[in-house]
Amino acid sequence: MNNIDWIVLFSTVTIIVGYGIWKTRGSKNIEGYLLGGNEAKWWTVGLSVMATQASAITFLSTPGQAYHDGMGFAQFYLMLPVAMIIICITFIPLYYKMKVYTAYEFLEGRFDLKTRSLTSFLFLVQRGLATGITIYAPAIILSSVLGWNLKMTTIATGVIAILYTVSGGTKAVHVTHRHQMTVILLSLFVIFFLLINNITETYSLKENLLIAKANEKLNVLNFEFDLSERYNIWTSMAAIFLFLSYFGTDQSQVQRYISGRSIRESRLGLIMNGMMKVPLQFFILFLGVLVFLFYQIHDAPIFFNQNVVEQVRASDYQSDFNNLEKTYTGLLADKKEAHASLISAHRSGNKTSYQEASQSIKSIRTQEKELRKNVRGLIEKADSTLETNDKDYVFISYILEHLPNGLIGLLLAVIFFAAMSSTSSELNALASTTTVDIYKRIINQQGSEEHYLKASKMLTLFWGVVAILFASFAALHENLIQFVNIIGSIFYGTILGIFLVAFYIKEVQARAVFIAGVIAQLLVICIYFADIVPYLWLNIIGAMAVIIMAVTIERISPHATKE
Amino acid sequence: MSDVVKNTTDDSCPVFRSWNTWYILVIVVNILVVLTIYLYFNSL
Numbered sequence: 203m204n205n206i207d208w209i210v211l212f213s214t215v216t217i218i219v220g221y222g223i224w225k226t227r228g229s230k231n232i233e234g235y236l237l238g239g240n241e242a243k244w245w246t247v248g249l250s251v252m253a254t255q256a257s258a259i260t261f262l263s264t265p266g267q268a269y270h271d272g273m274g275f276a277q278f279y280l281m282l283p284v285a286m287i288i289i290c291i292t293f294i295p296l297y298y299k300m301k302v303y304t305a306y307e308f309l310e311g312r313f314d315l316k317t318r319s320l321t322s323f324l325f326l327v328q329r330g331l332a333t334g335i336t337i338y339a340p341a342i343i344l345s346s347v348l349g350w351n352l353k354m355t356t357i358a359t360g361v362i363a364i365l366y367t368v369s370g371g372t373k374a375v376h377v378t379h380r381h382q383m384t385v386i387l388l389s390l391f392v393i394f395f396l397l398i399n400n401i402t403e404t405y406s407l408k409e410n411l412l413i414a415k416a417n418e419k420l421n422v423l424n425f426e427f428d429l430s431e432r433y434n435i436w437t438s439m440a441a442i443f444l445f446l447s448y449f450g451t452d453q454s455q456v457q458r459y460i461s462g463r464s465i466r467e468s469r470l471g472l473i474m475n476g477m478m479k480v481p482l483q484f485f486i487l488f489l490g491v492l493v494f495l496f497y498q499i500h501d502a503p504i505f506f507n508q509n510v511v512e513q514v515r516a517s518d519y520q521s522d523f524n525n526l527e528k529t530y531t532g533l534l535a536d537k538k539e540a541h542a543s544l545i546s547a548h549r550s551g552n553k554t555s556y557q558e559a560s561q562s563i564k565s566i567r568t569q570e571k572e573l574r575k576n577v578r579g580l581i582e583k584a585d586s587t588l589e590t591n592d593k594d595y596v597f598i599s600y601i602l603e604h605l606p607n608g609l610i611g612l613l614l615a616v617i618f619f620a621a622m623s624s625t626s627s628e629l630n631a632l633a634s635t636t637t638v639d640i641y642k643r644i645i646n647q648q649g650s651e652e653h654y655l656k657a658s659k660m661l662t663l664f665w666g667v668v669a670i671l672f673a674s675f676a677a678l679h680e681n682l683i684q685f686v687n688i689i690g691s692i693f694y695g696t697i698l699g700i701f702l703v704a705f706y707i708k709e710v711q712a713r714a715v716f717i718a719g720v721i722a723q724l725l726v727i728c729i730y731f732a733d734i735v736p737y738l739w740l741n742i743i744g745a746m747a748v749i750i751m752a753v754t755i756e757r758i759s760p761h762a763t764k765e
Numbered sequence: 766m767s768d769v770v771k772n773t774t775d776d777s778c779p780v781f782r783s784w785n786t787w788y789i790l791v792i793v794v795n796i797l798v799v800l801t802i803y804l805y806f807n808s809l
Contacts, residue, residue: 240773276799283795287788298773411809420806422799464775469784476791481798 203348203602203610210611214385215618219366222378226370232654235371236303236634238461246376247471250458250627251449252478253379256386258340258621259594261486266506266593268490269497272419277438279483285445286476290469292705293450298465303638304631305456305701312704313712315643320719321697322639325453326632328693333628333665334672337363340621341673343594344614346509347602356673359618363625364666367633368659372461375626382619389616390489392609393601397492400604401499409545410495416544416563419491422484443741447698453631454624493600498541500604504530505577506595510588517584526580530573537566625669633662691737692730695744696723702745703752710752714759718751 229235242250267275302308306325310318341355366374401410414420424434449455449472462468504527505511514523540562547555578590601613637658642649649657700719703710726744730737778784 280795280799283791287791290784290788295776301773408809411806415806415809420809422803422806462773464773466775466777466779469776469787470779473787473791477794480795484798484802 203614204607206607207611207614210608211615211618214612214615215362218378218381218385218619219362219622221381222366222374223369225377226366226373229371229373229655231651232303232637232658234373235655235658236457236461236630236638238372238376240461240463241373242376242462242467242471244462244467244470244474246380247459247462247468248474248478249383250376250379251455251471251475252482253383253386253620253623254454254458254627255448255479255624256383256620257336257624258617261386261390261617261620262340262343262597263594264483264486265490265493266596268419268487269494269596270593272421273484273487273491274421274424274433276422276480276483276487277424277433277435278441279480280435280438281442282445282479283476285442285449286472288446289450290472293456293701294459294465294468294472296705297456297460298468302460304453304635305451306453306635306639307643309700309704310643313700313715317700317712317716317719318639319644320716321451321700322635324693324697324723325451326635326640328689329452329454329628329632330665330668331672331689333625333632333669336624336628337621337669338673340617343598344617346507347595347598353674357670359621360625360666360670360673362618363622363629364663364670367626367629367666368662371658371662372457372630375630376458376461378626379623382623385612386616386619389609389612390486393605393613394485394489394492396605396609397489397496401492401495404499405545409548412544412548413498413541413563414491414495416541416560417494417567418564419494440739440742443698443745444694444738446702447694447741447745451697451701452694453635454627457631457634458627490597493596496600496604498538501531501534503599504574505581506592506599507589508599510581510592513588514581514584519580519584522580523577526573526577530570533566533570533573537563537570540566629662629665629669632665633658636661636665688730688737691740692726692744693723695726695741695746696748698741699745699748699752703749707749707753710756714756715748715752717755718748721751722747 229239233239264275297305297308300308300311302311304322306318306322309321337356337360341352341359344350345352345355366378370377398407401407405413411420426434427436428434459468459471462471503511511523514520540559544556544559544563547553547559581588581590598617601610605613637654641657641661642654646653696719699722700715703715703718722744725747726740729735729743730740735743776784778787781787
């Protein structure tokens with residue numbers, strides 16, 4: 203990284219953030235600040251929904267996931283379009299009909315104040331924690347590979363996001379999202395063409411794909427019914443609950459589309475997301491496959507996080523590590539030879555030789571996996587606090603070591619934009635929920651428009667500071683990313699269950715759903731601590747528990763329907 | 766404020782007669798994308 207990269211990084215961030223602040227200055231009321239004056243067109247809604255979901259970790263981790271495990275992760279998103287359709291049909295018209303600022307406000311109209319307060323509280327807890335991690339996760343990776351100060355990186359990302367979110371509210375979030383997503387998508391296309399150009403110097407694109415296939419990187423769909431497998435067609439069905447909770451009831455997403463110009467613009471925005479998300483996910487994963495192919499020509503390191511490698515080298519396990527590295531270098535040479543045999547067999551049309559080369563690649567791959575497992579074991583022995591998963595470091599290593607200067611700066615801007623775009627939506631949503639559902643509804647109902655506008659800005663700032671403090675000063679390590687996902691899974695199910703009852707089961711009234719919500723939440727927490735199922739299943743369990751219990755309580759309680 | 770309320774109720778469907786056509790299109794586009802990629806990679 204040289205001066206050109208710094209100039210590109212600073213100028214890209216400054217121009218887009220500066221434009222966002224300038225363009226959206228001077229909101230005069232809470233509606234303009236929290237709903238952007240309902241001016242967003244469908245493409246703004248669509249890009250904003252996509253930018254909110256795509257955090258920096260999406261761009262850092264996903265190619266690394268494909269590099270190591272192939273493209274199977276795409277299956278996780280297969281049901282997302284169905285969730286978009288359900289939200290378009292049911293959620294959007296109801297949110298607009300009740301003219302809500304937050305998703306939870308709708309629940310007071312349908313049930314009562316305590317149900318609204320319960321769900322907004324659950325949202326604030328889980329999103330409040332997650333926002334800190336949205337800033338922290340990319341900061342730890344960037345500081346590790348670039349040698350930047352971790353706290354300064356965290357504070358810089360957070361402060362910039364706070365600056366434009368406090369200044370312009372939802373409108374600023376939308377304006378910056380639009381430009382950030384444009385830069386992100388264009389940069390990914392540039393990398394795509396550079397990689398294609400690079401890998402086709404030795405073999406054609408099709409021949410490269412044959413190599414990727416022989417290395418099991420192109421396994422897109424897995425039809426085997428195996429619940430222990432994280433990504434297959436069947437487990438992807440369960441993900442619809444997660445998408446409905448996230449897009450339908452999480453204020454950071456709901457706020458993106460209820461600020462659309464009309465129901466029509468909001469629906470089109472979500473339809474755009476439904477059309478683009480799966481292809482985009484394939485595209486990002488395919489970039490990971492291309493990076494894998496690139497590293498078949500330019501030898502890949504045995505472990506991508508060089509910071510960790512240096513610490514192992516400085517430990518008592520240096521000689522063990524060197525031995526593993528020597529074996530790995532031998533394997534790389536064998537693999538190159540096997541790839542050459544595979545392509546030669548393909549060119550000559552010799553099926554037997556082709557099968558033999560495929561088998562040979564498979565065998566080398568098994569040895570490589572075993573070797574990587576040993577490396578991870580060695581890292582753990584050297585220092586049990588070190589991160590043994592290097593998938594987050596694959597793409598950033600490629601960017602820093604193999605992209606031309608200027609482009610490195612642009613790609614770093616992309617990572618910052620991705621972090622900021624998610625953070626700004628989250629801060630915007632946390633401030634809206636605290637202002638509308640807690641402060642305005644419970645604490646102070648007599649304030650003026652100006653007062654609530656000021657309160658919204660102060661609360662955006664408050665949540666921003668909380669997020670930065672959580673990310674900077676708590677004793678965090680990377681397992682906390684998983685911790686936040688667990689927190690999300692614990693609360694999302696209950697929130698979704700309450701919304702599903704509100705939308706689809708008209709007979710259930712306030713008392714039944716509130717009791718069901720509280721019991722279901724306690725049940726989910728107990729199941730989590732009993733460690734009975736993988737945490738992703740807590741979403742479904744929470745939602746189903748609320749629905750079943752709410753209906754049961756409503757039916758056995760003779761007074762409930764009279765409320 | 767009242768102008769905004771009027772605008773937000775517009776749920777007219779652009780291009781097609783009904784929103785259902787859009788929803789079917791979303792599903793069809795996704796099925797086509799996934800199947801094309803899956804079948805192409807399998808055919809290699």
